[in-house]
Amino acid sequence: MSLSPSVVSLTSVVSALRASGCVFAEDEARLLISTARTPAELDAMVARRVAGLPLEHVLGWAEFCGLRVAVDAGVFVPRRRTEFLARRAAALARSGAVVVDLCCGSGAVGAGVAAAVEGARVYAADVDPAAVRCARRNVPGGRVYEGDLYRPLPVALRDRVDVLVANAPYVPTREIALLPAEARVHEPRTALDGGADGLDVQRRVAAEAPLWLAPGGHLLVETSACQAPLTVEVFARVGLTPHIELCDELDATIVIGVRRGADQTGCPTDDASDG
Numbered sequence: 001m002s003l004s005p006s007v008v009s010l011t012s013v014v015s016a017l018r019a020s021g022c023v024f025a026e027d028e029a030r031l032l033i034s035t036a037r038t039p040a041e042l043d044a045m046v047a048r049r050v051a052g053l054p055l056e057h058v059l060g061w062a063e064f065c066g067l068r069v070a071v072d073a074g075v076f077v078p079r080r081r082t083e084f085l086a087r088r089a090a091a092l093a094r095s096g097a098v099v100v101d102l103c104c105g106s107g108a109v110g111a112g113v114a115a116a117v118e119g120a121r122v123y124a125a126d127v128d129p130a131a132v133r134c135a136r137r138n139v140p141g142g143r144v145y146e147g148d149l150y151r152p153l154p155v156a157l158r159d160r161v162d163v164l165v166a167n168a169p170y171v172p173t174r175e176i177a178l179l180p181a182e183a184r185v186h187e188p189r190t191a192l193d194g195g196a197d198g199l200d201v202q203r204r205v206a207a208e209a210p211l212w213l214a215p216g217g218h219l220l221v222e223t224s225a226c227q228a229p230l231t232v233e234v235f236a237r238v239g240l241t242p243h244i245e246l247c248d249e250l251d252a253t254i255v256i257g258v259r260r261g262a263d264q265t266g267c268p269t270d271d272a273s274d275g
């Protein structure tokens with residue numbers, strides 16, 4: 001049960017949010033009012049938002065690919081731009097496909113793919129216990145593992161993964177200080193910091209990908225437009241056939257690599273980017 005906007009003062013919530021610098025104060029006020037179950041809970045939520053917590057941490061959920069994804073405080077908030085990664089992963093996964101969401105955070109990408117692809121068998125893993133707890137609520141089937149990259153995955157998945165998707169941290173270390181406080185202060189450093197050039201975790205993801213991908217299987221990672229050519233080199237070096245896809249609408253860049261299949265061409269055979 002949520003509060004009726006007539007019971008509480010929309011105006012006072014909007015004013016409090018606006019005074020604290022919220023740009024979308026009216027939208028946020030409506031979300032807070034519709035999520036709070038009591039006036040006391042609403043007061044507490046407004047206070048947390050005014051103190052600078054990300055809206056999604058205050059609400060306890062984020063919208064992603066049309067789903068309400070649970071996001072606990074301290075867990076990386078799924079970004080709108082990552083919907084492009086999830087949509088492309090879903091487009092490459094056929095019914096019954098084995099899909100792995102590495103560095104899953106809240107499990108938003110895996111949940112998005114599971115919702116879009118009937119019968120997809122989605123596995124997810126993350127090193128952060130708080131993220132794993134969240135992902136277990138979001139990814140249907142409960143196949144969510146805790147540990148470093150591939151280490152916790154069932155060995156039986158080797159050579160059998162059709163779609164391997166990883167929104168690994170890719171912010172170069174020196175740029176962490178430039179991030180908005182909502183990310184810098186309220187999201188864990190392990191979710192953001194990709195090392196000197198931002199590609200440290202991606203390199204490790206790519207290095208082991210050929211061991212887990214089925215022939216013809218795809219690895220997809222999110223990156224930035226300026227890092228994408230480096231990611232392409234990383235993919236090529238481990239024997240994947242890479243290409244870059246862009247989505248202007250979401251300002252998203254991803255790199256997709258194919259493990260060469262039976263025909264040995266490694267050419268992308270699926271539908272082209274919708275970006």
Ligand SMILES: C[S@@+](CC[C@H](N)C(=O)[O-])C[C@H]1O[C@@H](n2cnc3c(N)ncnc32)[C@H](O)[C@@H]1O
Nearest residue numbers: 076078103104105126127128148149167169191
């Ligand atoms: C940028 S966040 C992305 C989370 C989620 N995939 C999303 O798009 O919302 C990166 C995630 O990678 C996880 N991570 C970082 N290093 C890792 C590692 N070595 N093994 C597993 N997960 C890792 C972090 O805990 C964090 O949840």
